[in-house]
Amino acid sequence: MTEKVLLVDDEIDFVDTLAERMKTRGMNVSTSTSAKEAIKRVEEEGFDAVVLDLMMPEMDGLEALAAMKEKNPDLQVILLTGYGSVEKGVEAMKLGAMDFLEKPIDTASLAERIQKAQANRMILVEKKTEDKIRKIITGKGW
Amino acid sequence: MECKPDILGWNGLQFFGAISASISHEIKNVIAIINENAGLLEDYCFMAEKGKPIDPARMKAISEKVAKQVKRGDGIIRMMNRFAHSVDEPVRSVDLAELIALVVALNGRFAANKNVKVDVRPAEAPLLLSTNPFYLENLLFLCLQYAMESAGGGGVLTLTPEKSAEGFSITITGLADFPEPFPTRPVEALLEALDATLTADPASKSLTLALKR
Numbered sequence: 001m002t003e004k005v006l007l008v009d010d011e012i013d014f015v016d017t018l019a020e021r022m023k024t025r026g027m028n029v030s031t032s033t034s035a036k037e038a039i040k041r042v043e044e045e046g047f048d049a050v051v052l053d054l055m056m057p058e059m060d061g062l063e064a065l066a067a068m069k070e071k072n073p074d075l076q077v078i079l080l081t082g083y084g085s086v087e088k089g090v091e092a093m094k095l096g097a098m099d100f101l102e103k104p105i106d107t108a109s110l111a112e113r114i115q116k117a118q119a120n121r122m123i124l125v126e127k128k129t130e131d132k133i134r135k136i137i138t139g140k141g142w
Numbered sequence: 143m144e145c146k147p148d149i150l151g152w153n154g155l156q157f158f159g160a161i162s163a164s165i166s167h168e169i170k171n172v173i174a175i176i177n178e179n180a181g182l183l184e185d186y187c188f189m190a191e192k193g194k195p196i197d198p199a200r201m202k203a204i205s206e207k208v209a210k211q212v213k214r215g216d217g218i219i220r221m222m223n224r225f226a227h228s229v230d231e232p233v234r235s236v237d238l239a240e241l242i243a244l245v246v247a248l249n250g251r252f253a254a255n256k257n258v259k260v261d262v263r264p265a266e267a268p269l270l271l272s273t274n275p276f277y278l279e280n281l282l283f284l285c286l287q288y289a290m291e292s293a294g295g296g297g298v299l300t301l302t303p304e305k306s307a308e309g310f311s312i313t314i315t316g317l318a319d320f321p322e323p324f325p326t327r328p329v330e331a332l333l334e335a336l337d338a339t340l341t342a343d344p345a346s347k348s349l350t351l352a353l354k355r
Contacts, residue, residue, distance in 0.1 A: 017182055055255070
């Protein structure tokens, strides 16, 4: 199944090139250069994974992550850090990020994490469906 | 441990650290883009080995992107080099307009993060003064930080360097209010070291830094 991913970074040349590379790996890729726009798109379009830059103007990656997770708790977010800040990475994981990678990134590692993100999301969706069915069955007394 | 902090030294180090961190972040971004383009070339080579022809237009676009980043990286490093040489001599002759342009450029990422636009009104003639360039850069940076905080997201600040009766002035307009007591201790120390004065004008919502010739 094709992974649907949103790449978010204010560096347009970075995000465009990374998108092209992920597309050659068979992914369905969208891009955004603004955290605010990305939050809107996550709500409207739904993605398996969001790859989010930590340092962006207007709204940084951690703020965007918190806003995205608030409305989409199942969303899988991978943070990109510019200067290997482990503290920020840990903070991101506490806020619900799936993982974080340091720039310049290893594309194979990122592709692997996006695939893992899709699998994680599928598990969460299946679990939710199961819980819903179980609730209905219990409610009906079957 | 008892320590008597040297305000100018410690604050100067903080300024140097903040600028170095910002520059390193910019350089990382440049490297990240070059890295992705190198990776993309590798992807295309791999596909060519599998029989998919290479599109020369794509190769040209990648080469242009790399060249653009090399130019950008060169600009960042030149700026860093100029900044690093600010501490070479305690006092030397500087062109105020050039010094302002450097500080505004160094402040670029901070301004982008706060979504504040910083413009500089060009001076009509060279504004040469004898000063400690590092202290003046530090002072101007602190004034900009304060002004950006005041202007808030979407704000536009304009810096106007001019000749004055006693020397030179730099006026920063576009502030919204004056929320905190200003100048702070490091600013006071820098003003004293540079024999300069800083005045805030709530009516015109501006800050004016006056420097003696």
